[in-house]
Amino acid sequence: MTQGTAGTTIKVRPPELRKGAVIAQSLDNQWVTARLTREMVKKGRSLRDVENIRGKEVRAEYFRSLINTRQVVVNRVFFYNNRAMSRDLLEGGAARLAHQKLLAEGALVPYLLHEREPADRPRGVDVDEEGFAAWQETLEQMPAGARTTCVRLSWDDRENADTTRNALFNPFAARVQGLTAKDIPLLASQVGVPERRVQQFAEKIGEVVQLSNERRTHDQHVTRNVLYEQFVSAPGLPVSDGKYDGAKPFAGEIKQLLDLIYNVNLADALGMYPLTPSGSLRRVALQEWRDLRTAPSGTITDPEQLLLFLQRQAFSTVQDRLALTPSTVDALALEDIVSLRQSTPWHRYMEAFDALIADPVAFHERAGLVFDRYVRLNSEIVRLAGARYAQRARANKWWPVLEIVITIGGSVFSAITGNETWSVTGEIGAATAKYGGSVQLVLRNRREGRREQKFAREMASVRFDSTREWEQFHSMVRRLPGYQEQARRAAATSSATVQDENLDY
Structure with a gap:
């Protein structure tokens, strides 16, 4: 039950969040891709030294989270300590108004640790004073009658x-x-x-x-x-x-590992899915299949049922096409994202994806509709960018592909279709006593750019309780036409193929 409203705040607990709400890991103030982390360690660079590169990646992931999900829950300090978000507040004008609209719609939901209002100064946390002042002004200037939805584990x-x-x-x-x-x-x-x-x-x-x-x-x-x-x-x-x-x-x-644990931990506490950005370590690395949490759509335990995700007929409704995609998502403005979320293509895309995750085993019946509406959504993004930036707006040729990535223990299986191709690859890793993992849906450009619009979400969890089930699945996948297998060497990152109570939260 909602705890009620106070002033301009709607106070909710985790169960009252929208179905499918996510925690965006990319908004963590320490988030860096695995690739960039290695470079920073090797060359002694700090977050400030890589701010230009990292800022663009964070901004792109921030926009993707708003494009591909209905509701994003954000640790309250990231609104003012993360420049990918606070830049709109600091800029003011249309950018700040767009941020206010997302708050008023409940698309962005601040997670409060001990605070009772989103404008409260957090205890024991260093804040970007300029960003914090802009955050407080943004909340003070919310339109009459608008309220910001905030979530706490309890309001007592x-x-x-x-x-x-x-x-x-x-x-x-x-x-x-x-x-x-x-x-x-x-x-x-x-x-x-x-x-x-x-x-x-x-x-x-x-x-x-x-x-x-x-x-x-x-x-x-x-x-x-x-x-x-x-x-x-x-x-x-x-x-x-x-x-x-x-x-x-x-x-x-x-x-x-610490970043993964930190973000998964908060998502679990709120009963949500963590939205893991491209290039980051995925949850499967924590080897949780002995006490696997049930995904929103449940857990798949049948090898034959799992095989359906990789079979060619599952992709039969996906049509090859050449389209356009924005060259970089972060080149858009937050106002564009608000407009997109109000459009018919966005709502129809969300409806198709909601239906898919509600029954992922019916993937072969529903994937085509998700794919089609995703393509139309990207066309709408290109239209919005063109309307705003005229000659400065750029779009890339786009060969959209659909990919299913199944991770089980140390192994990864992927099936991909688009541009008149279909292929299945297996990267086989170490054997384990228990086999668990996930099914991930990826929609992207075959000629992928790091900051283009793309989609990657877990659809279901996987658990095999015996070696026999794993061997049965592996054997069936090996018999798929054109299957290729290699030793598993890549890290468990979400690429296309493959807390002191005051101080830390």
Whole structure:
């Protein structure tokens, strides 16, 4: 039940969020792609040093999240500490009005930790003062009658403190402490550690777990900041500077794991799906299939049912075509995103995708409609860009393709169609006692640009409870026409183919 309204705030708890609401990991102030993280560690660069590259990627992911989902929940500090978001508030004018509209519609929902109003200053958190002032002004200037929907675990302060401890801080520590119980060679391969260094990586992970255990023993919080300081960040600098120490073994790999745990943890606490951006470590790396959370659409356990996602007939309704796509999504304005979300193509696209995730096993019947409406949505984006920027608007030739990515343990299977082709590839990784993972739908340009509009979402979870089921599935996939198989070497990133209570949240 809604806790009610106060002033300009609608106060809700997680169950009252819209179905399909997501946490956008890219808005995390520490988010960097795995590729850029490696470069930063190697060359000693900070977040400030890569701001131009990173800012464009964050902005593109921010817009994609608003284009491809109905509701995005955002940690309240990211509204003013993340320039990809605060730039619209600082700019004022039409950009700020667009942000206000997204807040009023509940498309953007601030997650509040202890605060009771979104304009409250968070305790114990460094804020960008310029961005924070713009955020407060934006809220003060909301149109008459408009309210901002905010979510907390509970609006009773005592209950919220208990729930936050039990749903956020303790699970974060538990996930960190559970790392040594994982299949370490598999984990190493997923974060890009070469085989010859697996033992060293295992020892370093043991040190991370040991520090976590020691802090818990002394009733101290285990937070991402604390672990960053010890294993990731350059000494003598604030963690917020984002300078990662190349002298600390596996700093980049440990950062990837801590960021994944941090964002998955918050999504779980809110009962939502984390929206993992391209180039980031995916949840499957946490090897959670022993206690796998049920995805919104349930968990697939039947090998034959899973095979349907990869078979050619599942793609029969997808038509090859040549279209246009915006050259870079982040070149649009936030006002364009608001206009897009009000358009008929966007609403029809959302309806088609909602129907798909409600019954993912009916993929072969519904994928074509999602694909068709996705193409039309991109045409609308190009139209909006052309109307706004006239001669400056650019569009790329677009060969849209649909791809299904099935991750099971250390293995990845992908089927792709579009541009008159269809192929199935398997990258086979280490065997595990339990086989779990996910089914992901990807819609993109075959000639992919990093910042073009594209779509990637988990549709369902997968769990095989025995080696027999895994072998049955593997055997059936091998018999698909044109199937190709290779050793699994790539990291578990979402590419096209393949918390102190005040300090850290």
